Amino acid sequence: MTATNEVVRLGSAKGGWFRQFGWRHLVGLLALAFSLFPILFVISASLNPLGTLSSSTLIPPDTGLENFTKLFGTTSFSRWFLNTLLIGVLSAVLSMFISAAAAFAFSRHRFKGRRIGLVSLLLVQMFPQFLAIVALYLIFAEITDLYPAIGLNTAWGLILLYLGGALGVNTWLMKGFFDTIPKDLDESAKVDGATHSQIFFGIILPLVVPILAVTGLLGFINTVNEFLIASVFLTDDSSKTAAVGLYGLISGERNANFGVFSAGAVILAIPTVVLFQFLQRYIVGGLTSGAVKG
Amino acid sequence: MAEVVLDKINKRYENGFHAVKDLDIAIADGEFLVLVGPSGCGKTTALRMVAGLEDITSGTMTIGGKVVNTLPPKDRDIAMVFQSYALYPHMSVADNIAYGLKIRRMDAAEISRRVERAAQMLELGNLLDRKPKQLSGGQRQRVAMGRAIVREPQVFLMDEPLSNLDAKLRVQMRAEIAQVQQDLNVTTIYVTHDQIEAMTMGDRVAVMKAGVLQQIGDPQHLYDHPDNIFVAGFIGSPPMNMALGRVEAGNGDLAVRLGAATLALPGAVAAARPALAGYAGRDVAVGIRSEDMEDARLARGGDDLPRLSTTVTMTEALGSEIVVHFVLDAPKVVTEDTKALEKDAHSSDVALHDRGTRFRASFGPRSRVRNGDEIEVVVDTERVHFFDPETGAAIRS
Ligand SMILES: Nc1ncnc2c1ncn2[C@@H]1O[C@H](COP(=O)(O)OP(=O)(O)O)[C@@H](O)[C@H]1O
Ligand SMILES: [Mg+2]
Numbered sequence: 001m002t003a004t005n006e007v008v009r010l011g012s013a014k015g016g017w018f019r020q021f022g023w024r025h026l027v028g029l030l031a032l033a034f035s036l037f038p039i040l041f042v043i044s045a046s047l048n049p050l051g052t053l054s055s056s057t058l059i060p061p062d063t064g065l066e067n068f069t070k071l072f073g074t075t076s077f078s079r080w081f082l083n084t085l086l087i088g089v090l091s092a093v094l095s096m097f098i099s100a101a102a103a104f105a106f107s108r109h110r111f112k113g114r115r116i117g118l119v120s121l122l123l124v125q126m127f128p129q130f131l132a133i134v135a136l137y138l139i140f141a142e143i144t145d146l147y148p149a150i151g152l153n154t155a156w157g158l159i160l161l162y163l164g165g166a167l168g169v170n171t172w173l174m175k176g177f178f179d180t181i182p183k184d185l186d187e188s189a190k191v192d193g194a195t196h197s198q199i200f201f202g203i204i205l206p207l208v209v210p211i212l213a214v215t216g217l218l219g220f221i222n223t224v225n226e227f228l229i230a231s232v233f234l235t236d237d238s239s240k241t242a243a244v245g246l247y248g249l250i251s252g253e254r255n256a257n258f259g260v261f262s263a264g265a266v267i268l269a270i271p272t273v274v275l276f277q278f279l280q281r282y283i284v285g286g287l288t289s290g291a292v293k294g
Numbered sequence: 295m296a297e298v299v300l301d302k303i304n305k306r307y308e309n310g311f312h313a314v315k316d317l318d319i320a321i322a323d324g325e326f327l328v329l330v331g332p333s334g335c336g337k338t339t340a341l342r343m344v345a346g347l348e349d350i351t352s353g354t355m356t357i358g359g360k361v362v363n364t365l366p367p368k369d370r371d372i373a374m375v376f377q378s379y380a381l382y383p384h385m386s387v388a389d390n391i392a393y394g395l396k397i398r399r400m401d402a403a404e405i406s407r408r409v410e411r412a413a414q415m416l417e418l419g420n421l422l423d424r425k426p427k428q429l430s431g432g433q434r435q436r437v438a439m440g441r442a443i444v445r446e447p448q449v450f451l452m453d454e455p456l457s458n459l460d461a462k463l464r465v466q467m468r469a470e471i472a473q474v475q476q477d478l479n480v481t482t483i484y485v486t487h488d489q490i491e492a493m494t495m496g497d498r499v500a501v502m503k504a505g506v507l508q509q510i511g512d513p514q515h516l517y518d519h520p521d522n523i524f525v526a527g528f529i530g531s532p533p534m535n536m537a538l539g540r541v542e543a544g545n546g547d548l549a550v551r552l553g554a555a556t557l558a559l560p561g562a563v564a565a566a567r568p569a570l571a572g573y574a575g576r577d578v579a580v581g582i583r584s585e586d587m588e589d590a591r592l593a594r595g596g597d598d599l600p601r602l603s604t605t606v607t608m609t610e611a612l613g614s615e616i617v618v619h620f621v622l623d624a625p626k627v628v629t630e631d632t633k634a635l636e637k638d639a640h641s642s643d644v645a646l647h648d649r650g651t652r653f654r655a656s657f658g659p660r661s662r663v664r665n666g667d668e669i670e671v672v673v674d675t676e677r678v679h680f681f682d683p684e685t686g687a688a689i690r691s
Binding site: 188203206 | 394
């Protein structure tokens with residue numbers, strides 16, 4: 001045995017650096033290109049003054065902001081954009097809050113119907129919402145007659161609908177998180193004299209900020225991107241969301257308005273990116289460490 | 295300040311498990327009562343019923359003369375220290391301590407006065423701005439204590455507050471908690487599975503087994519006069535030695551045969567236990583504490599002292615004493631109680647079953663006994679305990 005005193009170095013195997021690490025970079029770069037391509041394409045289309053689908057290339061021959069001026073000048077995009085923000089923020093915040101309250105009850109309290117409630121939330125969630133779209137439309141048509149303020153063509157009606165849709169998943173997601181917070185904390189607060197709502201707002205909510213950030217962000221993204229239900233519910237030009245409005249631009253003559261459509265899509269992406277940057281630091285675990293044990 | 299009375303308290307969980315059975319305890323104003331027993335015997339359940347965190351299935355609970363059965367925890371004027379400490383992770387030490395006072399809308403000046411005093415008492419002064427995760431185990435324990443102290447409640451409830459600390463810190467905190475309780479003179483119920491904590495801290499100790507109160511009394515009384523085999527084996531370290539012996543009655547005096555040896559019992563022993571004569575000719579469980587045995591060569595009083603002859607299997611020199619292990623040629627006592635004790639200690643002498651019973655005696659430090667020596671062990675027969683081998687109850691009157 002002559003090889004016994006040969007020094008073995010980490011990473012010195014045959015093939016060297018590439019076998020060890022290089023291929024991961026390659027995979028990473030491929031994935032990056034794959035996901036960046038559509039974004040680059042849309043950005044370049046939005047800057048391309050020719051503004052048609054057929055004239056769009058990855059690197060436009062000429063750049064300018066004509067599509068953006070046209071977007072704000074000739075369409076109600078600013079209105080659609082505000083509608084989208086309003087609906088997105090409100091349904092995200094409200095559904096976050098309602099789900100947190102429901103999750104608190106399911107996680108902390110024992111009551112009749114708890115198990116059934118949890119299971120039915122899950123079951124209902126398994127059916128895609130658009131299966132119910134006809135029924136929902138009929139219900140809201142009726143509501144529009146009785147209470148026009150929360151009926152069709154209003155942001156409120158749509159928010160109401162989105163709230164119901166997100167409740168199931170969010171509640172389950174949050175309940176799982178709530179369950180990891182030691183019950184001793186609640187009981188200690190209870191002995192200290194806290195009420196249920198003081199425990200919920202003062203003890204539990206601060207400890208579940210990460211999951212609140214996640215559900216809030218997902219809620220916002222889903223609402224901003226939601227098209228199907230919004231397109232059925234919002235038909236007035238002034239009540240449309242950006243997704244519905246932008247689709248209207250290209251549904252007739254797909255080719256001609258593509259530049260304007262792309263410009264809208266780029267602007268629509270901004271709030272999501274900003275929100276993500278802002279919430280990123282809350283989406284970290286470890287907030288409950290140090291609660292118990294030594 | 296208040297007295298706490300548990301009157302025939304029962305707890306049956308939803309799954310039907312009967313965790314606490316007919317618990318009767320009256321805790322005097324300012325008293326430090328320790329509830330001790332092996333893990334799973336229902337101590338926490340009992341404490342949580344006092345706190346109001348667990349419904350009482352039946353019985354009456356009074357605090358300060360008021361029935362509290364249906365009162366929520368916040369209206370019972372109690373403070374609880376949890377086994378896990380249950381500190382709020384997102385709050386500083388000061389906020390943790392002040393939480394209960396803020397919730398009760400006490401004015402800020404009074405809050406900071408109380409927090410400061412508690413912090414001083416527990417030496418937390420320079421930690422008030424830290425978060426719980428920046429504290430050591432002992433410091434967290436103190437914060438948990440502080441949170442209870444500032445409330446100035448009628449009753450302190452503590453559930454194994456030291457079980458998460460290492461042995462050395464535990465000894466230190468044991469003394470601190472006892473000191474704090476003494477200074478504040480607040481009625482305290484302290485739950486532990488550690489009989490040393492129970493002995494050293496409690497004004498009185500209540501021993502529980504499987505949801506049933508076995509005996510309650512001051513620590514020395516439990517040690518000297520255990521009511522049954524379980525208490526005898528649970529209280530004291532090392533546990534009481536126990537073997538089956540036979541009571542013999544001859545010309546008026548009683549004697550007990552332990553293996554090959556026969557120990558004559560002084561008249562006073564029999565007189566103090568009138569029932570013992572009734573066991574003549576029958577087996578009894580004989581309990582002897584390690585310190586009630588001595589190396590015959592060291593014992594004063596001559597050759598006529600009652601003694602056992604045996605062979606040393608192991609010695610442990612502790613400086614102040616020598617613990618001598620030997621096997622007595624008498625059968626082991628096997629009852630419900632001894633099984634529960636073995637389970638608690640995770641020990642079993644199965645291998646010894648037919649050879650005899652393992653005994654531990656503590657000899658004076660001048661004993662020269664070594665492994666393998668043939669020795670004579672003098673027994674202080676005035677301090678021998680007798681129990682019914684079936685029921686496990688002490689044989690007295
Ligand atoms: N919520 C519950 N439901 C059913 N059984 C329980 C519940 N909590 C505790 N128990 C049972 O009651 C017994 C006593 O528990 P506990 O009071 O925690 O014991 P200890 O504190 O003495 O270790 C145990 O056997 C435990 O398994
Ligand atoms: Mg316990």
